[in-house]
Amino acid sequence: MADSKREIERKYEATAETRLPDLSRVAGVSAVAHRGVSELDAVYYDTEDLRLMAGSLTLRRRTGGSDAGWHLKFPVASGIRDEFREPLSDTLPRSLAGLLRSRVRMSELVPVVRLRTARDVHHLLDAEGALLAEVSIDTARAERLTGGSGTAAWTEIEVELADDVDPTLLDAVERRLRKAGVHPSASPSKLARALAATAPERKRKRDKGARGKAGQPTAGDHVLAYIRQQSEAIVDLDPAVRRDLPDSVHQMRVATRRLRSALRTYRKILDRSVTDPVGDELKWLAAELGIDRDQEVLDARLSSGLAELPRTLILGPVRSRLRIWSVARRGGSRRRTVAVLDGKRYLALLESLDALLAAPPLLPAASHAPEQALPRAVLKEYERLATRVGHALELQPGHDRDLAMHDARKAAKRARYAAEAARPALGKPAERIAERMKAVQTLLGDHQDSVVARDALRTLAVQAHAAGEPAFTWGLLYGREEAAAAAQERELPQLWERASQPRVRAALEG
Numbered sequence: 042m043a044d045s046k047r048e049i050e051r052k053y054e055a056t057a058e059t060r061l062p063d064l065s066r067v068a069g070v071s072a073v074a075h076r077g078v079s080e081l082d083a084v085y086y087d088t089e090d091l092r093l094m095a096g097s098l099t100l101r102r103r104t105g106g107s108d109a110g111w112h113l114k115f116p117v118a119s120g121i122r123d124e125f126r127e128p129l130s131d132t133l134p135r136s137l138a139g140l141l142r143s144r145v146r147m148s149e150l151v152p153v154v155r156l157r158t159a160r161d162v163h164h165l166l167d168a169e170g171a172l173l174a175e176v177s178i179d180t181a182r183a184e185r186l187t188g189g190s191g192t193a194a195w196t197e198i199e200v201e202l203a204d205d206v207d208p209t210l211l212d213a214v215e216r217r218l219r220k221a222g223v224h225p226s227a228s229p230s231k232l233a234r235a236l237a238a239t240a241p242e243r244k245r246k247r248d249k250g251a252r253g254k255a256g257q258p259t260a261g262d263h264v265l266a267y268i269r270q271q272s273e274a275i276v277d278l279d280p281a282v283r284r285d286l287p288d289s290v291h292q293m294r295v296a297t298r299r300l301r302s303a304l305r306t307y308r309k310i311l312d313r314s315v316t317d318p319v320g321d322e323l324k325w326l327a328a329e330l331g332i333d334r335d336q337e338v339l340d341a342r343l344s345s346g347l348a349e350l351p352r353t354l355i356l357g358p359v360r361s362r363l364r365i366w367s368v369a370r371r372g373g374s375r376r377r378t379v380a381v382l383d384g385k386r387y388l389a390l391l392e393s394l395d396a397l398l399a400a401p402p403l404l405p406a407a408s409h410a411p412e413q414a415l416p417r418a419v420l421k422e423y424e425r426l427a428t429r430v431g432h433a434l435e436l437q438p439g440h441d442r443d444l445a446m447h448d449a450r451k452a453a454k455r456a457r458y459a460a461e462a463a464r465p466a467l468g469k470p471a472e473r474i475a476e477r478m479k480a481v482q483t484l485l486g487d488h489q490d491s492v493v494a495r496d497a498l499r500t501l502a503v504q505a506h507a508a509g510e511p512a513f514t515w516g517l518l519y520g521r522e523e524a525a526a527a528a529q530e531r532e533l534p535q536l537w538e539r540a541s542q543p544r545v546r547a548a549l550e551g
Contacts, residue, residue, distance in 0.1 A: 043113070043125040043136045050201040051120050051211055052226040053218055055178060057196055062221035064165055067213045070173060076162040081105040083156045085232050086133070088148040089188060096144055096277070099232050100137070104129065106160070113137045115280065120211075139383070143279035146388045154235045155184045165214075172203040173210055183235035193238035197226055258466070260414035261407025264307045265398065267462040271300040272394045282330075283379055290337070290378065294330040297323050300394075302458040306418050312402035319397060322390045329381045335493075340367045342494050346518050356511040366501060411466035419463050419474060422456040426478070430537050438530060443492050446530070450485035453478050477540035484529055484536055491526040495519055 065073050083103035087093045093100060097116040103109055111127040111134055127134040133150065141150075161178040176198065183193045200214050215225075228234035274296035281289035301323035304316040343363060347355070381387055401407075406414050429452045433445035457478035464471040502515035 043111075043127045043134065043140075045123060045125045046204065047117070048114065048122045048124045048201065049120060049208055049211070050199055051215065052228070052230075053198040053200070053223045054226050055196040055198045055223065057180070059178065059196065059198070059223065061163065061176065061178065061198070062217055062223075064163070064176065064214060064217060067165070067210070067217050069167060069210060069213070070165045071168045072166045072170075073176075074164045074166055076164055078159055078161045079106045081156075081158040081160055083158070084152045084186075085154045085156065085235075086150045087153045088145060089151060090148075091153070091188070091236070092144045092148070093141070094232070094236060097229070098141070098144070099230060100133075100141065100150070101156075101232075102129070111137055113140060115140075139283055139379075140280040142383065142388070143276045143391060146391060152186045153188060154232060154239070155186055156231055156235060157182045158231075165210075173206050174203055174214065175199075175201045176214070177201075179231075181231055181235075183231075183239060185235070185239035189236075189239045189241050191239045193235055195234065195238075197231075198223060258411065259407060260409050260411045260466075261310055261401070261403045263411050263415065263466045264303065264310050264407070264462065265401055266465070267303055268300060268394075269398055271296045271303070272391075272398065275300070275394075276391065279382060283382060285375065290330055290334045294327050294334055297327045297330065298454065299458045299461070301327070302455045303462050306422055306455065306459040306462070307415075309418065310404055310407045310414060312404055315397065315402035319390070319393050322386070322393065326381070326387065326390060330378065333375060333378045336367070336370050338490065339493060339497055342490055343367075343497065343518070346494075346521060347514075350514070350517070354514060354517060356513045357505065358510060359505075359514045362501060362505060362508075362510070366504070411463070415463040415466055415471075419456070419459045419467075419471065422452070422459040423474065423478075426452040426456045426481070427541065430481070430533070434534060434537075438527065442530070443488075446485055446533075447489050447492070450482060450489055453482035453485055457482055481536060481540050484533060488526050488529045491522045491529070495522045495526075498522065 063073075064070055081103055082105050083101045085099060085101045087100065099112075099114045101112050103112060108126065110129045113125045114122040115125075116122055125137060125140065127137055138145075159180040161180075163176045165173040165176060167173055178196065178198055180196050181194065185191055198218070200211060200218075202208060202211055218224075226234075228237070275293060278289055278293040278296065282293050301320045304311065304320045304323075308316070347359065347363065426449065429445065429449040433442055433449050436442040436445055457475050460471045460475035460478060464475060498515050498519040502512040502519070505515060506512045
């Protein structure tokens with residue numbers, strides 16, 4: 042994996058005549074050291090339709106300065122980006138190509154802008170001489186290479202915080218710059234400024250004149266907005282999953298399930314003959330992501346249960362056996378997940394989502410007012426859940442009830458997602474439904490996690506016994522999980538009664 046760092050910086054407008062004020066008077070800054078001028082030459086790459094730029098990503102190959110090489114930047118928040126670096130080479134390193142695959146897919150990366158910068162560098166130092174921030178006056182010259190023509194030139198000031206320095210230093214520096222008449226830049230990056238300045242004239246006029254609301258949003262508009270949001274979440278989370286960031290697999294799986302649920306719930310708005318095949322592929326992707334995620338959840342549950350036990354009840358090499366068992370089960374899942382994201386089937390799914398949004402298969406109900414079409418879909422999912430909860434509560438504790446509660450859990454999740462998708466249009470009633478369905482989903486989810494944990498604990502007990510180790514601790518954890526599941530089953534009727542208050546349904550129907 043490429044080297045990475047968190048980049049926190051701010052940019053300011055300047056001219057060739059701009060001079061820095063005395064920044065040694067900024068609180069915490071003891072000295073300003075001039076480091077001279079360096080010449081930087083960078084070529085920025087993107088697809089011809091600028092997919093990276095649309096996602097606020099930048100990819101460049103730069104020579105000159107102290108960090109020559111390939112740089113890939115992902116947005117985190119305003120003025121904050123995660124930067125990945127690889128050494129200078131003629132071709133894009135594989136590690137960076139992987140992080141871009143969900144956006145680039147099968148398209149070619151081409152050079153779009155060449156940016157040559159004369160960088161006049163100043164370091165802000167503390168009393169011990171440690172670097173606090175780098176302030177540079179950049180004289181930039183941009184040349185459009187693809188998708189436009191011409192050149193542009195400007196001067197700007199860039200202030201980049203050093204690692205592990207309190208970000209409030211940037212506020213203090215900005216106050217000093219503003220007093221000197223220096224104001225923040227209107228462009229988020231040099232590349233954005235270069236692309237805007239060198240875009241074809243007709244495109245600049247079209248963008249400037251683009252306005253517009255064409256009437257009130259329809260039910261179809263709301264559903265498509267939700268589908269677009271979840272599709273973009275999958276693309277955005279792809280690099281995080283490849284980097285194995287905490288909770289990234291879970292969040293990507295949730296986006297996949299929300300998207301599939303929306304396609305199924307709002308089938309009166311979107312043509313099933315088009316959306317069902319997409320839904321099948323989303324189901325496949327969620328299952329593939331689940332291999333890694335389910336083991337992650339199970340590991341956390343078993344480890345937490347073990348940590349709650351007194352030491353006197355931990356007999357034998359319990360922790361080491363749990364660790365070995367977990368590593369053996371997760372060893373291949375991580376590689377499998379990345380292989381799925383690199384595969385043609387996943388990339389084809391992303392393309393099909395783009396195609397669906399570009400030419401949505403809208404049915405006549407899509408043109409109806411949201412208040413007319415969306416409540417019916419939410420209530421249908423609500424009724425499905427009510428039927429499944431009722432069935433589960435009729436059964437005696439045991440295997441059949443466990444299966445019925447798992448089915449109810451899936452229905453609760455679908456009802457919750459249906460209400461969440463309708464919330465922008467329906468407001469508080471949909472919000473209340475979503476909150477109540479989430480509570481039901483959480484309880485049923487905890488119950489299912491207990492079912493899975495008990496199966497794993499039985500396996501661990503058998504393995505321990507076969508190895509001549511005490512199985513007492515595994516049996517104790519099994520009993521605790523069994524008791525927790527029984528408590529959840531007793532709680533479900535009261536929770537469902539609160540979740541199914543008639544006034545919530547009446548609000549949607551009204």
